[in-house]
Amino acid sequence: MSMRSQVYAWNGTGFGTVAAANNYVAANAGVQISVFIGGLGNNITMPAETTATEFVVIEDIACTPSLGTNGGSAAAVGAGAEQLTGWLQNAAEVEVAGSRGYVQVRINTTDYFLNPDNVTNDGIPGAASPYPRSLGYQPSFNLYPDVYVLPGQVWDVRYTSYQSSANQWGPAVTNLTGAAHNVFCKYTLYDGPDALIANKLLEMGISINPGNVDWYKRSLLSAQ
């Protein structure tokens, strides 16, 4: 159990488990929140951090996709928008179907994704890395090289939605609760001896993945 594939999925209502006061609602639009300890949706008990004997490799992040539309009238988005079908639109508001969501990775106090002018941005758009994936929403983005969280570092996955009005917050049935807002993170946790090997691979300039950790173990065994 020293290399473990892990996922964390966040939902604006904690998949229906959190109190209404902790739902991610339209009033939270435009504010970047932590999907781990942001106080909205499902959360964990403490900030995500690695101990001295852990090494985390973040391999994928994704969030609810969006699709440009045409704000000419107030209506529900049509069937061609697939999983965004039914999201409401308002003639006088943002012409985007979906959450207009972005997801950023933060290590300690440093944001991973930057604009070309080296200013931190909102992160990966859901349109580029959609969750869930479907025929109509496929990833344009692949998180490679992976993001390494070294022993002792604190890390965070942060979500921002710019969809501003409760009218547009989701399909008609969930548009007030944020139930349609989702974030996903896939990472591998290396623990104990495997975390030491991960550090060694990092020193050697070798990508850290389960295959290379196993290769290093085999090379140690064959050297004995």
Place this chain on the structure above:
Amino acid sequence: MSMRSQVYEWSNLAPGGAGATLRRGIADLAVPIPANQATDIFIGGIGNNISTPAETTATQFIVIEDIACSPWISGAVQVRINTTDYFQNPDVTQMPGVRGFASPYPRGSPSVNNADSPQTYSPDNLLKSFDLYPDVYVLPGQVFQILYTTPTGTQGAAILCISAFVKYTLYDGPDALIANKLLELGVTINPNNVDWYKRSLIEQQTRSAVAATAAAAGGQA
């Protein structure tokens, strides 16, 4: 953090539906895009922009791996390095670049957003026909632009929301030096090859140290 996968997404959305903005906001509206005019998605003055032209410093190296845009209104994206357009016609004349039909964003997006009937789309899912390979290199000190062009423009009562997307890897510091070295060697620049070059340097150092130790031992004997 010296090799980082990065994306930049541009949309013609700005406060009040006019001009550009450095930060996205909750009250953004679609800004009209003129016909047949190349719009720089970084500093073009439409939608979300950045503060300075996109350029690499002396210690940076950028590899552009993918570009895409909304397939609607026949939009296309072009890469410009300094003053040179990357995509050109067979007769070496200018062209608008890769059509959104060939490289759609989002991938799987419908091909048509019906301007006469808002919020309705064609029932299809466009996949990419185009793959930006080999990648486009932006060397240290170069300025690069991603230009969006539509032959029809978006003017009208209902303005379509258009997006463009660029995916690139930023090599910084020592990794940018290695990227330059790989370029000299004619080796494709990607994270795997940068790691390979680092490993080969380490192995070379190890061999040198072993040889020096052996030579010193031989001298004492």
